[in-house]
């Protein structure tokens with residue numbers, strides 16, 4: 001699937017941009033599926049948990065979302081009275097984290113045989129899809145995502161996590177496209193569960209790259225960005241009037257050892273799956 005040039009680009013930069021990967025019909029099908037989930041989401045059925053379900057807040061709601069379709073809001077989604085300031089479709093941050101296993105449209109989009117081929121090309125022989133996220137990055141209130149490496153959240157021995165990031169809309173600097181470092185670097189942090197508490201452990205004190213050593217990935221809808229779990233990346237706030245929907249998958253190699261301290265674990269009755 002990947003050419004020699006693409007393979008060497010991925011090896012060198014920890015990142016590969018593949019334009020026109022998904023046709024517009026598939027993008028629209030996924031967008032519609034996400035919006036239908038939002039339409040069916042009964043905000044009155046959620047009490048405190050959903051008010052706390054903002055960004056990466058490690059609440060019980062977040063920590064138990066690894067095998068569910070859960071709803072996470074932008075930081076500014078709630079007014080002083082604790083009520084949503086606009087309907088959920090305009091202030092949700094993302095849906096996560098198991099749409100790929102629980103929803104037929106997400107399942108089909110995620111289990112595209114070409115993704116498995118790409119993973120084989122880069123040496124992930126026994127892929128396991130641990131997480132899916134539909135990220136809304138709302139116009140004007142879309143929160144920034146700070147510098148991080150995905151292996152912080154999906155640690156394996158040896159490190160193997162790879163991210164697939166699909167642009168559902170055109171992504172620009174104005175609407176908060178991804179920024180990536182020029183290359184992979186040592187894993188700085190591990191987000192772990194320790195004695196029922198979540199802890200961000202420092203593993204390496206290498207500073208995050210300067211902006212001059214990062215590049216914005218301005219891409220059209222349908223583009224796939226593949227990146228390594230050790231590649232630092234972030235996205236700035238969406239200050240524009242346009243949405244920047246994206247869909248991501250995090251995949252590890254089942255031949256590596258998945259850390260028991262990772263926040264996302266699956267139970268025997270709902271095990272992690274690959275592409276079949």
Ligand SMILES: O=C(O)CCC(=O)C(=O)O
Pocket residue numbers: 135137145150163176178233234235246248
């Ligand atoms: O889409 C974004 O804004 C950031 C996504 C991201 O950083 C991730 O999936 O790890």
